[in-house]
Amino acid sequence: MGTRNPQLNSNGELHHLLSTxxxxxxxxxxxxxxxxxxxxxxxxxxKSVPLLRGKSVFNxxxxxxxxxxxxxxxxxxxxxxxxxxxxxxxSSAAKGESLLDTIDNLSAMQADMFVVRHATSGAPYxxxxxxxxxxxxxNAGDGRHAHPTQGLLDMYTIRHYKKDFTNLTxxxxxxxxxxRVARSDIHAxxxxxxxxxxxxxxxxxxxxxxxxxxxxxxxxxxxxIRGADVIIMLRLQNERMKGALLPSAQEYFSYYGLTPEKLAxxxxxxxxxxxxxxxxxxxxxxxxxxxxxxxxxxxxTFGIAVRMAALSIAASxxxxx
Amino acid sequence: MRIxxxxxxxxxxxxxxxxxxxxxxxxxRFAAVGERPADFRPDRxxxxxxxxxxxxxxxxxxxxxxxxTEGALKVEMQAALAGGVTGVVCPPDTDPPLDEPGxxxxxxxxxxxxxxxxxxPLGALTAGLxxxxxxxxxxxxxxxxxxFMQTRSLPHDNSVLLQAxxxxxxxxxxxxxxxxxxxxxxxxxAAAGAVAGRLGLPSIPVAAETVALQTIFELQRAxxxxxxxxxxxxQKGIELVRLAKREGLPVTADxxxxxxxxxxxxxxxxxxxxxxxxPLRSARDRDAIIAGLADGTIDAIxxxxxxxxxxxxxxxxxxxxxxxxxxxTLLPLTLKWASxxxxxLVQALAKVTSRPAEVLGEDTGRLTVGAKADVVVFDPEQSxxxxxxxxxxxxxxxxxxxxxxxxxxxxxxxxxxxxLGG
Numbered sequence: 001m002g003t004r005n006p007q008l009n010s011n012g013e014l015h016h017l018l019s020t021x022x023x024x025x026x027x028x029x030x031x032x033x034x035x036x037x038x039x040x041x042x043x044x045x046x047k048s049v050p051l052l053r054g055k056s057v058f059n060x061x062x063x064x065x066x067x068x069x070x071x072x073x074x075x076x077x078x079x080x081x082x083x084x085x086x087x088x089x090x091s092s093a094a095k096g097e098s099l100l101d102t103i104d105n106l107s108a109m110q111a112d113m114f115v116v117r118h119a120t121s122g123a124p125y126x127x128x129x130x131x132x133x134x135x136x137x138x139n140a141g142d143g144r145h146a147h148p149t150q151g152l153l154d155m156y157t158i159r160h161y162k163k164d165f166t167n168l169t170x171x172x173x174x175x176x177x178x179x180r181v182a183r184s185d186i187h188a189x190x191x192x193x194x195x196x197x198x199x200x201x202x203x204x205x206x207x208x209x210x211x212x213x214x215x216x217x218x219x220x221x222x223x224x225i226r227g228a229d230v231i232i233m234l235r236l237q238n239e240r241m242k243g244a245l246l247p248s249a250q251e252y253f254s255y256y257g258l259t260p261e262k263l264a265x266x267x268x269x270x271x272x273x274x275x276x277x278x279x280x281x282x283x284x285x286x287x288x289x290x291x292x293x294x295x296x297x298x299x300x301t302f303g304i305a306v307r308m309a310a311l312s313i314a315a316s317x318x319x320x321x
Numbered sequence: 322m323r324i325x326x327x328x329x330x331x332x333x334x335x336x337x338x339x340x341x342x343x344x345x346x347x348x349x350r351f352a353a354v355g356e357r358p359a360d361f362r363p364d365r366x367x368x369x370x371x372x373x374x375x376x377x378x379x380x381x382x383x384x385x386x387x388x389x390t391e392g393a394l395k396v397e398m399q400a401a402l403a404g405g406v407t408g409v410v411c412p413p414d415t416d417p418p419l420d421e422p423g424x425x426x427x428x429x430x431x432x433x434x435x436x437x438x439x440x441x442p443l444g445a446l447t448a449g450l451x452x453x454x455x456x457x458x459x460x461x462x463x464x465x466x467x468x469f470m471q472t473r474s475l476p477h478d479n480s481v482l483l484q485a486x487x488x489x490x491x492x493x494x495x496x497x498x499x500x501x502x503x504x505x506x507x508x509x510x511a512a513a514g515a516v517a518g519r520l521g522l523p524s525i526p527v528a529a530e531t532v533a534l535q536t537i538f539e540l541q542r543a544x545x546x547x548x549x550x551x552x553x554x555x556q557k558g559i560e561l562v563r564l565a566k567r568e569g570l571p572v573t574a575d576x577x578x579x580x581x582x583x584x585x586x587x588x589x590x591x592x593x594x595x596x597x598x599x600p601l602r603s604a605r606d607r608d609a610i611i612a613g614l615a616d617g618t619i620d621a622i623x624x625x626x627x628x629x630x631x632x633x634x635x636x637x638x639x640x641x642x643x644x645x646x647x648x649x650t651l652l653p654l655t656l657k658w659a660s661x662x663x664x665x666l667v668q669a670l671a672k673v674t675s676r677p678a679e680v681l682g683e684d685t686g687r688l689t690v691g692a693k694a695d696v697v698v699f700d701p702e703q704s705x706x707x708x709x710x711x712x713x714x715x716x717x718x719x720x721x722x723x724x725x726x727x728x729x730x731x732x733x734x735x736x737x738x739x740x741l742g743g
Contacts, residue, residue, distance in 0.1 A: 006590055021519070100635055121521040122591030123637035130635075143639070144521030183521055208524070209515025 006128055013317040016128040016137040017310050019146040020188040027313075028191060032156050034309035035302070041078055042304065051312045052081035055112040059085045060102075061140070062118040067276065068140055071300075072115045072149075075307035081113075099123065100130050111135060113315060121145035136314045144178050150275050151184025153306040155192060157299050158230055161271050165192040171218075171225045171266075173200040174234035174256060174283050177207045181275045182234055190214050200224030201256065204245040221256050228266040233258055233274045236283045249282045259285040263293060271295045322364055323347050324737060325357065329369025329698060333376065334671035335687035344374055346694040349737035354688045365739070367732055369698050375670050377407025377438075377695035377733060379677040379686045381575050382551065383626035383648055385409065385440070386715075387431055388424050389416035393715060397628060397648065398437020400714035402741040404649040405697030405730035406624075408678070408685055409438050413445040414472040420445035420456040422464040429465055436740060439695070441681060443470040443497055446485055452476030455485055459492045467681055468549065469494060473598075474501035475533050482536070486546035495547040498537055500558060501599070505529035510639040512554075512602040516585040522639060525600055530558040538565045541572065549680055550574040553619065554599035556609035563618040573680045574618065576610050577625035578647060578654045583607070583720055593634050593641035594720045597625075611662055614672060621677040622658075624651040628716025646716030653726035656701055666701075694737040699730045 005022045009015040014027050041047055057076040059069050069085060076083045088102065097105075106114070113136045116124045121143030128137040141147040155165075162168060170189055176182040176199050189197050190213070199210045200218045210217050218224030225231050236252060246252050258272065272284075272293045280286045288294060324346040331342040331354065338354070345353040345361050353361065383401065386393035401409055411428065413419035419428065425442050432440035444466035445456045453476070458469050469489065475498060476482050489496050509525030511517040517524035530553070537548055538561070553559055553576050562574050579597055584604050588595045595601060613619040627644030634641050651673060659669035678686025685695050707724045709717040732742035 098632065098635075099637070118637065120637040120639050122639070125591045126593070126635070126637050142521075142637075144523075146521070180521060183519070207518035208513050209518035212515040213519060 006125060009317050014314050015317045017148050017314055018124050018128060018137065018139045020148045020151045020184045020191070021146070023148070023187070023191065025191050028152065028155065028188060031152055031306065031309045031313060032159060034313060035156055035305040038078070038305040038308040039302070041308070042301070048078045048080050050080045052076065052079035052315055055081045055315060056110055057081045057083050057113045057115060057311070058106055058111045059083065059115045060088055060106070060117070061086070062088045062116070062123070063141070065117055065141065068117060071303050072140060072307055075304050075311055078304070079308055079312055099126065103127055103130055107131060107135060113138065113311065115140050117141045119143055134318070138310060138314060141180055143180065144183070145180050146184050147180040148184050149303070149307050149310055150181045151188045152310065153299060153303040154185050154232065154273060155188050156302045156306050157273060157295055160298070160302065161295060162229060165189070165194050168194050168229045169196040169198065169227055170194055170230040170232065171198040171200055171228040172232045172234065173221065173224065173258065175205045175236050175240060176201055176210070176234065177205045178237070178240070179234050185232060186213055186215065198224050198228070202246065221258070221262060222265055225262065226265045229270055231258065231263070231266060231270060231272050233272065233283050235275065235277065236279060253282055257281070257283055257285060258288050260287050260291065263288055273299055276300070322737060323362065324365045324367065324734070324739070325361065325363035326367045326369050326374050326696065326698060327357070329372050329374035331374045331688065332667050332670055333688040334667050335675040335689065337667060338688070339667045344688060344696065346734070346737045349694055351688060351690050351692055351694050354690060367698060372698050372700050372731060373666070374696060374698050376674040376686045376688055377697045377735065378405050378652060378673045379408040379681065379683070380406050380626070380648065380651060380673070381410045381621050381623035381677045381680065382412055383409040383624055384414070384628065385411050386628060387415065387428055388419070393628070394431050395435045395437070396713070396715050397626070398432070398435040400646070400648040400712065401438040402733045403713045403730060405652045405699055405733050406648055407438050407695035407697065407733060407735045408441060408683070410441045410443060410467070410681070412472055413443050413450060413470055418445045418450045419443065420448055420450070422457070422460055425461060425464045425466055438735060439685070441467045441683070443468050445469070446471045446496060447476060447481065452478065452481055455488055458489065458494055462492065462494055468497045470497040470551070472499060474499055474503035474506060475536060477503055479536060483540050483543065486540050486544040490544050490546045495549060497549045497551050499551050500530050500533040500537065500553065502529045502533040502536070505532060510596065510600065511588065512585050512600040514585060514603055516588060520588070520591065527555045527557050530555050530599070531561060534558055534561045538570060538572070541570050545571070547571040552577055552599055552625065553610070553613070554580055554602050554606060556606045559609045559613040559618055563613070563616070566618060573620045575621040575623050575677070575680070576614070576619050578622050578651050579625065579645060579720060580607065580610055581614070581622060581658050582654060587720065588638070591638040593636060593638050594645065594718055594722065596638055596641045596643050597645065598643035611658070615664070620672070620680055622651070622655060622672045623677070624648050626714070628714045629718055630716070631718070634718045645719040646712060646714045647719060648714060649712055650707060650719060650721055650726065652697070652699065652730065653728040654721070656728040657726065694734055696732070696734040697730050698732040698742070699728055701728050703727065703729045705729050
């Protein structure tokens with residue numbers, strides 16, 4: 001696989017979207033400005049553009065996620081692609097077929113693009129390395145590693161409300177250890193020139209190496225969100241309560257749940273984001289989730305446009321044999 | 322059969338010899354090293370001008386895939402000979418595990434029939450390697466097992482390890498242990514640190530190694546058992562071994578050749594060829610390995626050879642089988658380490674010849690008159706590219722695929738029998 005950035009073709013154009021890490025600023029900006037042009041498509045009578053007409057997009061979900069799959073499906077259909085959903089969890093993988101055999105079989109069905117969700121970090125890289133040069137791979141979430149379209153839609157949301165990245169303080173709060181969204185946000189924020197990115201959480205949920213990635217680490221929520229322009233709350237999965245990472249959802253909410261009182265420590269015009277699905281009363285208080293600072297539903301809407309942008313830009317690049 | 326190896330640069334780490342000399346072999350043992358006796362009339366002469374003549378390599382860990390895969394051992398033995406390896410220690414993590422005398426006898430028989438390197442089987446320390454009940458280690462020892470190993474991690478239950486040490490001490494049998502505390506290692510696939518954090522890979526903290534080492538040493542103090550530590554990986558772990566040796570505990574240790582060269586950053590974009598066990602750690606840990614080799618804390622370098630097929634390696638990083646083919650790269654990578662770190666060859670080769678033989682308590686790994694004539698004659702300058710075609714092993718996957726390495730065996734002799742280059 002080597003160390004060359006596997007996402008870009010030899011002209012530096014986006015060929016696969018695997019991670020926001022190593023994505024040049026110009027590529028991110030192009031995706032965001034292309035998304036702008038798609039925002040209005042949804043409001044038209046005919047909600048589609050013909051950019052991917054005749055192309056076959058396969059949604060390969062090795063891990064269930066109806067919501068993410070649906071947003072990719074809508075995005076691809078609005079680009080006029082033919083979309084095929086494969087629920088691999090219940091089909092070939094269950095029969096013992098190897099990942100690359102599955103990919104070979106689907107490639108033989110004239111696929112042009114694979115949108116991949118996989119429980120193991122790095123799986124989309126293996127697929128991208130394996131497929132024929134005309135096929136594009138979009139990472140829809142791999143293990144704890146990356147969820148680049150979520151990261152990009154978060155950037156789109158921040159840009160929409162804050163305009164400029166270069167004077168912001170962004171706090172990412174919660175289970176960063178297990179979060180592919182956090183990693184994708186961190187790389188994108190850093191690339192776009194955000195001067196202060198903070199990681200906030202108990203030490204059991206913070207991975208090693210955050211400082212090396214350019215973050216300031218806070219273990220107290222109050223300190224971590226003080227003066228912040230943007231607060232990104234992460235979903236806390238119930239299974240984290242089973243081991244020794246956290247004692248209980250109640251204690252987590254007491255110290256890391258975002259309440260209106262705590263939110264008051266951030267800038268007055270701060271926005272609150274969440275990749276969904278939310279656990280109300282665990283990481284976020286309903287009064288915040290439904291309050292004036294919340295931009296959680298606009299995130300979902302922007303997500304379609306950003307995914308349309310990512311799919312269409314990747315599909316337009318070519319890679320020489 | 323009398324063999325003369327003449328005009329070569331003879332390096333014998335055990336004696337410190339390093340000069341152009343003759344090596345004479347009569348039947349299967351060394352008859353003279355240095356000057357050729359006037360009355361020595363060889364049946365066969367090997368001209369080693371421009372080549373290095375050294376003891377055959379003794380590899381403290383190479384998986385020959387038997388029992389488990391019939392016919393595999395014969396192929397891997399060809400890889401050993403091509404790599405100048407004349408003695409291989411076979412760990413018991415076979416399928417089924419090497420925990421019964423019948424299996425050990427089969428392995429030895431198959432090994433003899435292969436006309437390859439000498440085989441030193443390690444018996445399973447516990448039945449089925451499950452870490453619960455002791456295997457019949459004294460019986461296995463009588464069948465030819467040289468030591469007893471628990472392969473993946475220490476037994477989950479410390480009392481099993483304590484009793485294993487007491488029982489092994491009863492018969493003066495050595496234990497070979499992986500310094501891995503299973504509850505801390507968990508399902509990790511990469512070393513804890515910035516790289517695993519960035520890639521979102523489940524990780525193994527250094528404490529998994531240091532806690533295991535502290536447990537081993539404390540139980541050694543209680544029992545007096547002899548222990549060989551297999552595959553150290555961390556700076557802190559090496560420091561603990563250094564202190565244990567200074568204290569006088571009966572302990573030796575090895576590292577893999579991969580960990581002498583590679584670090585976690587080399588994983589790049591999830592390259593499964595770099596999925597190894599133990600996981601690759603930081604540059605600081607790698608530097609500590611190099612320092613530990615220099616000061617003798619680390620006794621030996623092994624290949625940790627695992628001929629893994631593509632089906633088990635062409636998987637997402639965390640799902641790929643850990644390990645690499647390495648019998649044929651052990652010698653050139655040892656030379657590479659020596660040249661990059663300005664380690665004299667006589668010292669570098671000690672880590673793959675005389676020192677591992679001493680760990681085993683075997684009369685090999687040295688060019689001593691009367692000792693078994695296991696020899697490698699190699700060209701230290703010969704460049705070769707690591708490709709699937711160049712490798713004799715059934716395993717073709719190594720982090721060094723595509724590398725241009727220097728040093729390849731021309732002749733490999735086991736007990737005076739020319740098994741490569743004849």
